[in-house]
Amino acid sequence: MSRHPIDILSLGSGVMFALFALGYLIVPASMSLAVVVPLMLVGLGVFGMAGLLVAQRRAG
């Protein structure tokens, strides 16, 4: 498997999903849907923008 430039979106969202999953594995009835979904959307948006900025800088 060849080495790729670091993909910020995959890295950030992967860590975010891992934290959510660990939280639910440890305490299944823990975080509320009304909190998790907005946090997820914010995370995806931020990591997506960060990934695009990094990609733009690499291309430039």
Next chain:
Amino acid sequence: MQMSPPPPVAPRPFRRSNSDRIFGGVAGGLGQYWNVDPVILRVAFGVSLLFGGFGLFAYLALWLLVPDETAPPGTRISDSWGLRILGAIVAFIAAGIGLGLLFGDANGGVLIGALVAGIVVWIAMSRRAPVVQAEPAEVGYAYSGGQPTTVLAAPPVPPRPRSYLGLIGLCAAIAAAGVTMLITDNPTAIMASSLLALAVTMVIGAFRGRARWLLIFAVPLLVLVSASSQVQRADITTGQVTWQPTADQESYSLSLGVVDVKFDDWDGQPDGDEVDVDVTVGDIRIAAPRNWEVRVVTDQGTTTYLDGLRENGVPDPDGAGKVILAKPTGAQQGMLTVNATTLAGGVYIDTGAPAAGNTPVIAPKKEKKA
């Protein structure tokens, strides 16, 4: 030396991708056509599944109607009439769902509108890549013993080798679910273990491969895990219930369902008691006490009906909501405030007056001419 003319630029037809595909190559083809990352389109399709299956039908319609890369250059649509008819039906369903969400009363219309607007902005900001035709182009005569030299256009970039990391992650997620099932029967934990496998694969993919498309599965899976967790919490109540508020209890709440709030036994103070009715998803139907003026306060975006007619109300001076005033049908005994909150649903108020929306319209009789 003769300057070479710019290579001819041909418009790129929209084709389903054969090289960048997870299911039908629709997102890959759209990504190539618009020069955007197909992962974003895949995530958009995935998210739109949550809104009445709009994304699913749109994807299926494109899959059925759009030819793939092996089709001849002039082909615009699938050459099979069966696929065309089926695709048109599916596209019709997708359009119906999409329009229903956009113009319906559900709050999902706002979200899907924002999603569509985001994709449109993204595409508008992206630069569409022209295609350079790979035909030989004579660029001049270099010194080569008097023979013309033909310089060929740059060879096409070979497709990236297929990465199996994402598929491995998907299989790992399925296996993780199975292993967790052996340990516990808790659905939240089972789905969370799958989510963890996907997440770990995405982190590995950030350094070693392409696994972004796992977001398509991770996003809805997290929503499911979270919803399952919420159901496990004791604060979930569902069903169709009837409440008869009294002055002793100020607040009532339901997670999912339809609530009938009947003030038959209302014994509040004449100068303004308040009752809070909170439904997360579902309708609130209020039968107002007949001899009381009822001030119903709802969120600004909530659809409200007063005696069968849609009522927009007036802005609530105390907040961002709106107020619908239900006048008493008899001699007024006092005033009551009902704070009705629902995230997805409507508020229906019945004062006992004849339902204006259901009043039969009687056509005027035509007078006979003498």
